[in-house]
Amino acid sequence: MPGHFEPLPGGGAAVALDDVEISIIRSLAVQLLELIGPGPAEEPTDDPLAELFADGPSEPPSDPVLRRLFPDAYSDPEGTAGPRQAEEQRASSAEFRRYTENDLRAGKRDNALAVIRSLDALSPAGDAGAVLRLSPGASQQWLRTLNDLRLAIGSRLEITDEDDSDLLYHLPDEDPRKPMVMAYLWLGGLQETLVGTLMP
Template identity: 40%
Template sequence: MRKFRRKSGAVVTQLSGYEVELLTSLVNQLVEMISDGQPETFQRPESSDPFELWAQELAVDPDQPETHDDPVLRRLFPDAYPHDAQASSDFRRFTEREMKTKKIADAQVVLSSLAATAGGTIALRVPAEEVQPWLRTLTSVRIAVATRLGITDAESAEELAQLPDDDPRSFMVSVYDWLGFAQETMISAL
């Protein structure tokens, strides 16, 4: 991957076919995890009537949403009130569905851009209005990778960076670093 650079109101870079495939896979896994295998249930509703939307949400969302067992989901959707289970449950009940819908919509923007590269044969072009969804998705993917690797701070990231190449985690550490490079250069190109 080359650095992102600004060009004609967009940020652009060239990805290899392998990089397009890897990022597409990671973003698809993120969508799968967030949607619990049912991304279509998190599509934005067609209606603009607020009462109809409210009724739809109440019909779908449980009164007492469960906390997540998966540590990645706990990092992506943290407990708002760690010392008050009822307040945390209420917060999840009223916000989590919208947060999931937003993350999935952002991921769809990224997937569309990646598909437009024709497997890396065409430069990746991210229009200015799509930069924020890109950055949010890269952040979510990077959080997922960090959580799976056990990265909790700069010190644990440094320890993992010293892994020998034959350690199975070393590849994912390089992916974590690559995602950070993508975020940093995208922000610098703005």
Template identity: 40%
Template structure:
């Protein structure tokens, strides 16, 4: 896959029932920072959604019930404004606003919880590999790592406006003093980690 990134993560290797690699201290800090930013973004989005959800109407107040029903079933899908969140929680039915709104309302809370739970698994794993100790990922946690790495790559791809191989290739040719060059290096580094994690399964 070429240059694995700005700090050169080592390949994951399978040892018994664990997937093992090693990180330099700056690699641990980088990955922790990325995951924490992802958690904050998803958490803040969930808080805004909850704040915008109307309180339950009293059963003996039909007008309040109808108002709540109308607010919960808007004509347009409740799509987040942040483009990263749009990639993380895509519109399921872009040509059917009502179906899209219903799908988002009934599934997004569970999707947020799943992403946050997976991210916490990664943060816990990173916390255990300080002081030069190897990172050891139990096989039953590999899926959480893969999903979180995917979410991080989606986030970076959105910020970098990577939409296809051609746009990625243009970024790979940026001069080193361009701020996007470092982010693209991180994007490639995450891809390398993800690829070798899959290969080691």
């Protein structure tokens, strides 16, 4: 079990984590929370319907990591759209973002908080660290947060395709990106084994 998730009887997943691994995941999840930022101001309202339809931002985030976590819903990655079509895509993306980004941010915050709380609740199990046991629902939250962490780190490392990932394996040890690369690859392994445990 060390270093990878295994299925639990009846659903869910388990993984053995040592103190360093727990500290790394927790630190990254806290940084993710800080990056996503707090939710809208919590002001009590008598109109729950108005609260449900509160407007979010209409412009993409300026931070490249946040742009990766909250991409435009309509875009032209190939760059083949004409000026009019590109403008329509920008307008559609702005409208979509306005009504969805607040909820997306709240969901990512909830997932990251669930990861932090599950790590904080772990009891040490000797030299092996601790065994994290997750329910099916908590496994999904972990999976989403691991994905967000990899997207965030991948964005900082400027990974845009599989070829970029392959280059990371050959970085010299003295490269300042090496620790981030190691975290990226390790989280990818965790994510892959967690996906495997959740597949029927």
